[in-house]
Amino acid sequence: MDSFTVTTRERCEMIDITKKVRDIVSKQKISTGLVCIFVPHTTAAVTINENADPDVPRDILNQLNRLIPKNAPFLHCEGNSDAHVKASLVGSSELVIVSGGELMLGQWQSIFFCEFDGPRTRRVYVEVVGSKP
Numbered sequence: 001m002d003s004f005t006v007t008t009r010e011r012c013e014m015i016d017i018t019k020k021v022r023d024i025v026s027k028q029k030i031s032t033g034l035v036c037i038f039v040p041h042t043t044a045a046v047t048i049n050e051n052a053d054p055d056v057p058r059d060i061l062n063q064l065n066r067l068i069p070k071n072a073p074f075l076h077c078e079g080n081s082d083a084h085v086k087a088s089l090v091g092s093s094e095l096v097i098v099s100g101g102e103l104m105l106g107q108w109q110s111i112f113f114c115e116f117d118g119p120r121t122r123r124v125y126v127e128v129v130g131s132k133p
């Protein structure tokens with residue numbers, strides 16, 4: 001397993017981690033397989049979406065904030081229940097197909113680390129499973 005850290009600067013933020021994942025996959029030199037990206041946190045997540053227009057991740061964060069306001073009447077006493085709910089909605093892992101040594105992402109797709117209770121230093125785990133040529 002590989003891992004890397006992500007340092008976030010905002011409370012809610014989406015950070016493109018595609019290059020870090022691609023570098024890990026390249027190092028493994030597999031031709032065909034899968035890469036699992038896993039976020040071991042309860043107030044952060046990972047998702048795949050468009051990064052060509054930076055308004056897309058902004059819209060996702062803004063809409064999540066409208067759907068799950070920080071000051072909603074939650075029970076959890078840490079004051080970050082909105083972040084826990086957002087993390088569960090978005091999810092803690094993504095799986096991407098690797099073919100010909102390349103991530104089979106669509107033209108406009110990027111892999112985003114999603115921070116919902118930053119700023120913090122976070123960890124991302126990456127497991128590559130596959131066959132060598």
Ligand code: ZN
Nearest residue numbers: 076078080081
């Ligand atoms: Zn909490």
